[in-house]
Amino acid sequence: MLLASFCGGTYSIWKLVGQILLIFKIVIPILLIIFGMIDLGKAVVGSKEDDVKKAISHLAFRAVAAVVIFFIPTLVGFIFSIVDDFAAVKDDYNICAACISNPNGTGCHQ
Secondary structure: OOHHHHHHHOHHHHHHHHHHHHHHHHHHHHHHHHHHHHHHHHHHHHOOHHHHHHHHHHHHHHHHHHHHHHHHHHHHHHHHHHHHOOHHHHHHHHHHHHHHHOOOOOOOOO
């Protein structure tokens, strides 16, 4: 019985995780664009080929990091779908999934 009420009892934590992921989904692309423009702008103005290559490699690294951040919700959803196979926690799973995927929605409650 303790396992079945885990998400219902800790919904505020799952809601916080969902809000943090939502913020990351918005802020990371904006920061990626800004820092990429700054780095590439400095490299182009400096007119050094090595600096341009270095700026492009930093931009690629940041893009990979952004993609990894975007796949975290997918990974969490996959893990929860495995948990969903257990009938005893199916309703509880729905609370966790709703809080992470849509933290401000009506499905995230006690």
